[in-house]
Amino acid sequence: MTDARKIGDVILKVDNISLRFGGVKALTDISFDVREHEIRAIIGPNGAGKSSMLNVINGVYTPQEGTITFHGEVRQDMDTHQAAENGIARTFQNIALFTGMTVLDNIMTGRNLKIKSTFIEQAFWFGRARREEIENRKKVEEIIDFLQLQSVRKTPVARLPYGIKKRVELARALAAEPTMLLLDEPMAGMNVEEKQDMCRFVLDTNDQFGTTIVLIEHDMGVVMDISDRVVVLDYGKKIGDGTPNEVRNNPDVIKAYLGAH
Amino acid sequence: MIYREAGQYKTTYLNDSQIFPIAQDRVAVALLLVVAFVAIPLFATPYIFSGILIPFLILALATLGLNILTGYAGQISLGTAAFMAVGAFASYNFMLRVPGMPVLLAFVLGGICAALVGILFGLPSLRIRGFYLAASTLATQFFVVWCLTKVPWFTNNSSSGVITAQQVEILGFKFETPQQKYLLVLAVVAVMALLAKNMVRSTVGRSWMAVRDMDVAAEVIGFRIMKSKLTAFAVSSFYCGVAGALYAFCYLGTVEPEAYNLDLSFRILFMVIIGGLGSILGSFLGAGFIVLLPIFLSVVVHYTGLPNSVTSNLELMVFGALIIFFLIVEPHGLARLWQIGKEKLRLWPFPH
Structure with a gap:
């Protein structure tokens, strides 16, 4: 301490x-x-x-x-x-990750409240939408470094062992700062x-x-x-x-x- | 097609989040587009355009729409054809009743009408899911077709209930031959597929997948479940609506509401399942497979000397068997098989 x-x-x-x-x-x-x-x-x-x-x-x-x-x-x-x-962010007793998505995408979901662009801007991948995506990616990468998840960044969550899943869940919660x-x-x-x-x-x-x-x-x-x-x-x-x-x-x-x- | 991405290092996050991060893939896609836009129009016959390529592209677009809803957002729907019908009849009415209406704008407006109907019939998804949601979207299917048949205003008081889609004309250029219509459909489908890909790699797509995979966690993280389900319904129905309009304007020409029946909804659902849930590529593979299969079977029947009546029955049997096969063996469909094949080839001839 x-x-x-x-x-x-x-x-x-x-x-x-x-x-x-x-x-x-x-x-x-x-x-x-x-x-x-x-x-x-x-x-x-x-x-x-x-x-x-x-x-x-x-x-x-x-x-x-x-x-x-x-x-x-x-x-x-x-x-x-x-x-x-x-x-307020949280993790769950029984891992509640989005199993169909990669580790990176799971952690990116934690940033959703910071993203202000509408889905139409996102569809065109233009201006604000693209900028926000990159800015938030940067923040997510800091958390990936912090929790040492670099090697599984693009692995679908369903393929990960239990201990790492728990860590990804923590990462997703931390992504919301x-x-x-x-x-x-x-x-x-x-x-x-x-x-x-x-x-x-x-x-x-x-x-x-x-x-x-x-x-x-x-x-x-x-x-x-x-x-x-x-x-x-x-x-x-x-x-x-x-x-x-x-x-x-x-x-x-x-x-x-x-x-x- | 054996290649490795050795030496391709990404130095910016923008580079890393490209749709095709591997250079060889980008070349392959560019080639495919050149073939589709240049080579095919030079060599294909009218039959290939209007018998195979146009329906393939249009159904792929509808499949893409359903895939957004079912594959990405996890909301099952049996009302795809109904949303297509709304798109088609709305575009027809916009063309008919608004003088000087540009046809592409009519398609977009038709899609928006379909999106509104999609939002309306998507409301039950906020309270029910699974089978019950499927049943409620089935109601959409019957209601929309009934409505288009019974209200003469939608078909411009046509006594038989059949409408004739207007001539497609953009900036004075008339799309008359199958080849021209093919190019128009191809352009629309290519652009919309790109937009769909952008959506599924952004926050909106992640919100759909989050709701699909674990809705409680999605809510706790800050996604609004209602917004995310309803945008999925809206975007999906928009895609189906535009596909429906193309189906009427560039494929059928004369349309009755019954063309958009439950049978078509099911066919599109099969395309999603066989192609791969939650995959843009899968939507194209599934549509291609189901469009080509009957043609392939009829050729087989022709050469084996069986009576022609066998073809249609054989088709049903093969479809049934394939769907069961895919549901059991590979629920992620052809798209996953393609991915597995690519991963294997990447290492070949080494075992791992």
């Missing part, structure tokens, strides 16, 4: 969020905040509501109760498009080396671009090493919140993970 990285003010605050699917309570009265430039982990056993929480933050789900405050703006619910325009990055289990199913690489990329992203990161992860070693603060969910309720050390020693968290003693 570098000391140069300065954790700033609260930029995202969720208050009393409750989310139900019919009779199933996915989230009950959850509140926590995320500070600028920090790495915030959400942990909890399977089915605790971690992914639902991310889906609420970027507007895929609409909570029945509670508010989301992002950059001082209070909202009942986020709209996915708005979230993207406000600089987000202020906040939501990572849903970025290291799930990876071996130790791949996890180390991914940790490095997450830390570097946080370091170099100052991106705030909200991360769901099951590997406690990773969570305790890289995150600044941790939220613990269990059965849709918040049972712990604090620095990795505080959380580690919280009796409720120990109970949720190890069972009653």
Whole structure:
């Protein structure tokens, strides 16, 4: 952890969020905040509501109760498009890449909000459309360099191994130059080396671009090493919140993970 | 056709995003265009023009239109012929009712009418997909043909429901012979194929493919699903509309709404499947294959001395078998086979 990285003010605050699917309570009265430039982990056993929480933050789900405050703006619910325009990007638990496209095209899709030309200009590949394509390509190439994807640049995503796909998904999210990055289990199913690489990329992203990161992860070693603060969910309720050390020693968290003693 | 791209280094992103990044490919395409625009008109017979080349090019354009919708944007449609009909009858009416209307402008306006109808009938795609969407586009097919048959205004009150397409004339030059019509169709198709290629390599094309492959992720990234589906419907229908107008003006001449029936929609869908979903080249290969196959079969039947009635039945059987074959073995069609062949040849005679 570098000391140069300065954790700033609260930029995202969720208050009393409750989310139900019919009779199933996915989230009950959850509140926590995320500070600028920090790495915030959400942990909890399977089915605790971690992914639902991310889906609420970027507007895929609409909570029945509670508010989301992002950059001082209070909202009942986020709209996915708005979230993207406000600089929230994310990756998914089960890789959600566009399998029919190349790595380059996948990452280019991350830049779509920066492209203003209409489809008619694009059809003629003229003026603004061409200029934007080249400018955004430049930015995408920087991210390809950053995540070391040069060798697979023009490979269709469907042909790539799992670990690289996860990295491409991170690249696509980074291409949008987000202020906040939501990572849903970025290291799930990876071996130790791949996890180390991914940790490095997450830390570097946080370091170099100052991106705030909200991360769901099951590997406690990773969570305790890289995150600044941790939220613990269990059965849709918040049972712990604090620095990795505080959380580690919280009796409720120990109970949720190890069972009653 | 064994060549390697060794030594061709790209130093700018503009160079790297060319349509044909390999120099040999560019030469080959240029040659192909020279052959199509110069050599063929010098040597081909009228039968080859009006029996093979003109329908091939027009159907390739319609296939390209459907491929944009189904192959790139992942929205299945059985209403292709309906959009063609809208293009044809709209162009006819623009020519008829607006004095001094230039024919190319009438084609474009016809295409725009088809695009509007496409947007309207594309609206259900926002809520339904797959089979259900196919069923709703089937409704388009029946509705449009019914409408053109029942409303006499569209056919200029013709009692038989048949219209005669106007003479095609651009800046005083009359397109009368099959050869001249061929050149016109070829020019339109070449330009529109180029525009389509530009679209699929830009953001609009990526938005279609993103919606096709993973719509939730597309939305989270910031694409607007509705806009992207409806532009796909609009652009696709525009292509089909222009193809329909060419079909009427440069191929059939006299047209009844029934010419654009479900059968034609299915034929174009087969062209997309056999040619290759999500490929511009595939649209041409698929159309060429399906236009040439019956001719090839009839020649075979002729030389084997079988009765002529066998031809049409044989055609149906071969079509059926081929479609099943492609769906199972190579869902990406002839375009993928071509690509695999090229990759193999590039290494030949080495194994890898």
